[in-house]
Amino acid sequence: MAEFFEESVFFGAVISVLAYWLGTVIQKKWKYAIFNPMLIAIVVIILVLTVMGIDYEVYNKGADYITYFLTPATVCFAIPLYEQYERLKKNWKAIFVGAFCGVLASLSSILLLSMLFGLTQEQYISMLPKSITTAIGIALSGELGGIPTLTVAAIMVTGIFGNICARSLCRLFRLKEPAAVGLAIGAAAHAIGTVRAREIGEEEGAISSLAIVVCGLFTVLAASIFAGLY
Amino acid sequence: MEYVFQFGVILLVTFAGEIFHALIPLPIPAGIYGLVLMFVCLKTGLIPLEKIRKSANFLLDAMPVMFIGPCVGFMDIYREQGFAILYIALISIVTTVLVLAVTGWSAQLMIWRKRGGKRG
Numbered sequence: 001m002a003e004f005f006e007e008s009v010f011f012g013a014v015i016s017v018l019a020y021w022l023g024t025v026i027q028k029k030w031k032y033a034i035f036n037p038m039l040i041a042i043v044v045i046i047l048v049l050t051v052m053g054i055d056y057e058v059y060n061k062g063a064d065y066i067t068y069f070l071t072p073a074t075v076c077f078a079i080p081l082y083e084q085y086e087r088l089k090k091n092w093k094a095i096f097v098g099a100f101c102g103v104l105a106s107l108s109s110i111l112l113l114s115m116l117f118g119l120t121q122e123q124y125i126s127m128l129p130k131s132i133t134t135a136i137g138i139a140l141s142g143e144l145g146g147i148p149t150l151t152v153a154a155i156m157v158t159g160i161f162g163n164i165c166a167r168s169l170c171r172l173f174r175l176k177e178p179a180a181v182g183l184a185i186g187a188a189a190h191a192i193g194t195v196r197a198r199e200i201g202e203e204e205g206a207i208s209s210l211a212i213v214v215c216g217l218f219t220v221l222a223a224s225i226f227a228g229l230y
Numbered sequence: 231m232e233y234v235f236q237f238g239v240i241l242l243v244t245f246a247g248e249i250f251h252a253l254i255p256l257p258i259p260a261g262i263y264g265l266v267l268m269f270v271c272l273k274t275g276l277i278p279l280e281k282i283r284k285s286a287n288f289l290l291d292a293m294p295v296m297f298i299g300p301c302v303g304f305m306d307i308y309r310e311q312g313f314a315i316l317y318i319a320l321i322s323i324v325t326t327v328l329v330l331a332v333t334g335w336s337a338q339l340m341i342w343r344k345r346g347g348k349r350g
Contacts, residue, residue, distance in 0.1 A: 016298045038294045042301045049305065056306045063299030069289060070296040072237075072244045074261035076286040078268035082279065091341060098337030105332035109325045117317040130322055131329055134300065135259030143257050150318065152300060153307045157322040160301065162330070169327060175334040177341050184334030188326045195294050211333075213262055220257055 005054050012062020019044040036164045038192070074133070074191065077209035080198070084206035091179045091207075098180065099211055102187035103218040106131045107226045114230065122147055124230045128223045130154035132216045133190045140220055144227045155190070162189020166196045178203040186211025236285035239277060243268045 005011055022044060023037030049059055081088065088095065107128060114124040126146035129137035134155050141151035166185045175181045178201055185197040186208030194212060198205030247264025254263075271277040308315050 012299070016295060020295050020298060038297060038301070041295075041298050042304070045298065045302050046305045049302070056303055059302065060299055063302070067296050067299040069292065071247075071259070071261040071264065072240045073289040073293045073296060075240060075244050075247065075264035075268050076282075076289050078265050078272060079279065079283070079286050079290075081265075081269050082272040085273070091337075094337045094340035094344070097340050098333045101336040102329045102333030106325055106329045109328050110321060113321045113324060117321065119314065119317060119321075123314060123318065127318065127321060130325065133259075133262070135261055136257060139257035139259060149303070149307050150311060153304055153311075153315065154318055154322045156297075156301045156304060157319045158326050159297070161323050162326050165327075166330070169330050170334065173331045173334060175338055177338045179341060180334045180338035183337045184330045187333040188330035191293070192297055198290070209265075213265060216262060217258070 005052070006058055008058075008062065009065075010062055012059040013065050014062070015045055015048065015059070016041065016063045016066055019048075033164050033168065036160070039160055039164065042160070071135070074135075077191075077194070077212070080202065080206035080209055084203055087179070087203055088207065088210060094179060095183055095207065095210065095214065098183045099187055099214040099218055102131075102184070102211075103215055103222055106187075107219070107222055111226060111229060121230050123150065125227050126150040127154050128226055129219055130158050131188055131190060132219045133212050136216045136220065140223055144223060156192075159189050159192025162193035163196045166193055167200065179207050182207030183211045187215045190215075233285050233288070236282050239282050240268075240285055240289070243271065243277075 019041035020037055023040035026040055027035045027037050045059070049056065110124070110127045110130070114127060119127070122145065125144045126141050128144065128146070129140045129151055134152060137151050137155050138148045141148045162185065166189065170181050170184065175184055181200065182197050182204035185193040185204070190212050194205065194208040197208035244260065244264045246267055247260040250263035251258065251260040268277070272279060311318070
């Protein structure tokens with residue numbers, strides 16, 4: 001049995017989709033934000049793998065075929081941008097100022113908290129790209145001398161948390177302008193947050209996708225300066 | 231075949247993004263170049279929206295499932311990093327709240343200012 005899973009190419013893909021489906025069923029039944037289909041799927045899969053003694057690499061051999069589509073899916077974020085272009089153009093100054101402030105807030109708060117918790121320099125650098133999209137984050141972390149797997153973990157915690165809490169946080173902070181809501185979610189929680197922003201509204205989704213690009217680029221520029229500050 | 235051809239167009243632009251990534255020595259991934267290229271193609275009319283819309287919507291809808299694989303990798307990072315992972319998770323959450331508030335408010339204030347102080 002164990003050898004079968006070692007060999008299987010479809011096990012990882014099947015369990016990913018099944019667990020996500022289970023997540024959507026649970027969310028439909030109990031409508032709490034914490035019953036997030038993605039979060040449920042991740043927890044269920046980690047439990048199943050641990051109980052059955054299957055390595056992450058074995059699982060990911062199959063799951064990786066689904067993750068393969070992430071890059072073309074990211075390319076498709078161009079469509080909401082295109083459809084909402086007129087609205088984006090109207091607010092371009094606000095978008096740039098907001099993204100710039102967000103990136104500065106992200107990097108400087110990571111610096112302060114890393115000092116507070118006494119993280120190593122390696123760990124601190126790994127945290128810097130935590131609010132941007134995974135592909136840029138991994139590359140940036142490696143380039144600056146961080147630990148890419150740790151960066152991925154920070155990016156995932158950020159994204160999942162952002163996805164679950166985006167709606168309530170926007171309400172808590174009284175963000176009412178669709179452009180501000182979309183930008184805030186994209187800047188704070190990259191593509192995983194954008195999944196939620198798209199559910200809130202078309203304009204929110206489009207601006208959230210734009211925030212991934214703009215904040216990603218700002219972070220690439222600013223992180224090398226911040227890396228030297230610790 | 232419609233879906234296949236539409237997907238082909240998306241893959242083609244993604245591949246062009248990969249070429250940009252290989253040629254330009256910046257830590258910007260292929261997907262981001264592809265996104266910008268796709269936007270330019272749509273804006274210039276080189277690719278009409280209808281030629282990609284169906285497959286693109288499918289990919290966007292399926293996106294949450296694509297994140298599950300890398301997220302499950304968390305189980306191994308815990309083993310490598312041990313206790314530090316708690317601090318890292320805590321910092322991730324606190325900064326996410328802060329970034330959301332700062333970004334949202336700076337954008338919202340700019341929008342209100344442009345509208346001449348009128349809110350809502």
